[in-house]
Amino acid sequence: FRLAVVQLQVSSDKANNLSKVRRLVKEAAGQGGKVVLLPECFNSPYGTSFFSKYAEKIPGETTQMLSEVAKENKLHLVGSIPEEDGGKLYNTCAVFGPEGELILKHRKIHLFDIDVPGKIRFQESETLSPGNSLSTFDTFCRVGVGICYDMRFAELAQLYNRKCQLLVYPGAFNMTTGPAHWELLQRAALDNQTYVATASPARDEAASYVAWGHSTVVNGEVIAKAGHEESIIYADILQYLADVRQQIPISSQRRDDLYAVTAVQQGSG
Numbered sequence: 001f002r003l004a005v006v007q008l009q010v011s012s013d014k015a016n017n018l019s020k021v022r023r024l025v026k027e028a029a030g031q032g033g034k035v036v037l038l039p040e041c042f043n044s045p046y047g048t049s050f051f052s053k054y055a056e057k058i059p060g061e062t063t064q065m066l067s068e069v070a071k072e073n074k075l076h077l078v079g080s081i082p083e084e085d086g087g088k089l090y091n092t093c094a095v096f097g098p099e100g101e102l103i104l105k106h107r108k109i110h111l112f113d114i115d116v117p118g119k120i121r122f123q124e125s126e127t128l129s130p131g132n133s134l135s136t137f138d139t140f141c142r143v144g145v146g147i148c149y150d151m152r153f154a155e156l157a158q159l160y161n162r163k164c165q166l167l168v169y170p171g172a173f174n175m176t177t178g179p180a181h182w183e184l185l186q187r188a189a190l191d192n193q194t195y196v197a198t199a200s201p202a203r204d205e206a207a208s209y210v211a212w213g214h215s216t217v218v219n220g221e222v223i224a225k226a227g228h229e230e231s232i233i234y235a236d237i238l239q240y241l242a243d244v245r246q247q248i249p250i251s252s253q254r255r256d257d258l259y260a261v262t263a264v265q266q267g268s269g
């Protein structure tokens with residue numbers, strides 16, 4: 001099946017962000033996209049000072065639009081927004097199916113709290129609460145869902161790998177961590193023998209948080225990669241995994257008698 005990744009130029013105008021998503025998802029569907037991935041917090045500028053203003057309940061205005069667009073174009077649609085629920089805010093990825101149905105919500109498990117002196121300090125936990133479950137859904141293959149900083153936690157990818165063929169991460173790395181780690185982390189999935197797709201906002205040099213861009217799809221090799229401007233990239237998810245898993249059968253060669261990665265709680269999906 002064809003995966004499309006929309007690298008949206010997110011602005012402070014929510015209505016404009018939503019109308020561009022409608023147009024770009026339609027364009028992706030016209031190119032055969034059956035699963036479409038949108039960036040982290042695609043309806044809002046990325047930053048702790050914006051989350052409460054742009055947050056919505058699910059269902060709400062933005063996810064209603066996602067539901068309609070998924071149904072109109074008969075595809076799976078994945079993307080994160082700031083969510084408000086019970087007085088708390090989350091960074092939540094909603095997944096809609098081709099009938100417009102909400103399949104799952106994944107709330108970012110690992111909040112992006114870093115302090116790199118002289119470069120970047122970002123503390124999502126100042127405004128957001130973490131999610132508490134792993135999330136997978138079934139389409140043409142089984143898909144594991146994480147959001148941005150979740151990608152840094154190899155244990156999560158290892159757990160997903162046991163049942164998934166594709167991992168998707170709406171994300172927004174920045175001009176410090178992007179060049180250093182963005183592609184490297186995705187390519188590390190080589191060890192997990194899965195496809196990995198990331199969707200970043202396009203770069204806006206005038207924004208308070210400048211996203212790295214470079215949305216990417218890898219299967220160990222980089223098979224599709226955007227620049228830093230608004231664009232859609234496509235990747236055909238093929239037989240590759242079955243072949244490589246058979247040729248290099250690490251899943252049956254693991255030394256479960258020596259080490260283990262275990263989920264304490266099972267999540268949705």
Ligand SMILES: NC(=O)CC(=O)C(=O)O
Nearest residue numbers: 112148149172173174177
């Ligand atoms: N934005 C994030 O959640 C993570 C990020 O930018 C990084 O890990 O670097």
